[in-house]
Amino acid sequence: MSIRAFVLATIFLLSSASASAQIGKLVKDLGLGDKNEVSDEKTASGLKEALRIGSEKAVNQTGSLDGYLKNEAIKILLPESVQKMDKGLRMAGFGPQVDEFVLSMNRAAEKAAPFAKEIFWSAIQEMTFVDAANILRGGDTAATDYFGDKTSDELRSAFYPIVQEAMNEVGVTRQYKELVGRFNAIPFMNSEEMDIDEYVVTKALAGLFHVLGEEEKKIRTDPAARVTDLLKEVFKG
Numbered sequence: 001m002s003i004r005a006f007v008l009a010t011i012f013l014l015s016s017a018s019a020s021a022q023i024g025k026l027v028k029d030l031g032l033g034d035k036n037e038v039s040d041e042k043t044a045s046g047l048k049e050a051l052r053i054g055s056e057k058a059v060n061q062t063g064s065l066d067g068y069l070k071n072e073a074i075k076i077l078l079p080e081s082v083q084k085m086d087k088g089l090r091m092a093g094f095g096p097q098v099d100e101f102v103l104s105m106n107r108a109a110e111k112a113a114p115f116a117k118e119i120f121w122s123a124i125q126e127m128t129f130v131d132a133a134n135i136l137r138g139g140d141t142a143a144t145d146y147f148g149d150k151t152s153d154e155l156r157s158a159f160y161p162i163v164q165e166a167m168n169e170v171g172v173t174r175q176y177k178e179l180v181g182r183f184n185a186i187p188f189m190n191s192e193e194m195d196i197d198e199y200v201v202t203k204a205l206a207g208l209f210h211v212l213g214e215e216e217k218k219i220r221t222d223p224a225a226r227v228t229d230l231l232k233e234v235f236k237g
Contacts, residue, residue: 051124052121053219053227053228054212054215054216054219055117055120055121055124055212055215056117057215058208058211058212058214058215059113059114059116059117059120059208060114061211062074062109062110062113062204062207062208062211063110063111063112063113063114064110065110066106066110067109067110067113068106068109068110068113068204068207069103069106069107069110071207071211073207073210074203074206074207074208074210074211075106076102076105076106076109076200076203076204076207077102078098078101078102079196079199085098086098097178101176104167105167105196105200105203107166108163108166108167108200108204109163109200109203109204109207111162111163111166112158112159112162112163112166112201112204113204113208115158115159115162116151116155116158116159116208119151119154119155119158120147120151123147123150123151126150127146131146134146140213140216140217140220141213141216141217143216144209144212144213144216147209147212148209152205155205155208156201156205159201159204159205160197160198160201163197163200163201163204164197167196167197167200176196
């Protein structure tokens with residue numbers, strides 16, 4: 001394992017100043033390079049900076065205009081249970097309303113995403129050295145997976161009222177009920193309503209963690225993702 005793999009696998013350590021000495025010791029014990037090349041204090045600072053940058057990028061990407069809508073990997077589509085309505089509604093002339101509904105769901109998710117930042121940063125402060133050691137032995141998205149385990153419930157609680165409010169503002173719930181009503185008005189067609197707020201929250205969180213995982217992979221493998229002098233120094237080798 002290279003020093004790059006070690007440092008990048010532990011970007012989510014960052015718990016306290018006292019951890020810096022442990023980081024340096026682990027570097028030396030694992031034979032991952034000369035720990036004197038970069039001081040323990042600077043290594044800890046570099047790890048904190050990597051985490052800050054990675055999580056901030058993920059939040060900013062998803063929380064920007066079209067952050068969900070124009071990203072095919074995380075775009076929120078019609079719920080699977082109601083996708084059968086799509087063709088019928090378009091045949092009945094309601095295609096623009098379907099498109100507006102999809103747009104509105106994605107806009108709601110984009111409004112909620114920025115509120116993840118403080119929750120992520122709080123989780124960073126609570127991370128222990130044992131947590132970091134486990135992440136070290138994990139895969140390319142081990143830190144993201146850790147974040148998922150530790151923050152999903154809190155994120156869901158934070159996202160739900162924001163998504164609900166945003167969806168009311170942009171008329172998602174109203175549009176959804178109108179679409180279901182129009183679909184059910186078509187002869188021989190019927191669809192039951194679902195909790196559309198819960199659906200959007202679930203998809204918004206899945207998209208956020210997908211982007212976070214992609215950012216983690218970049219920092220692990222791409223020198224161009226190390227955008228500050230400190231990161232370049234700490235992540236070299």
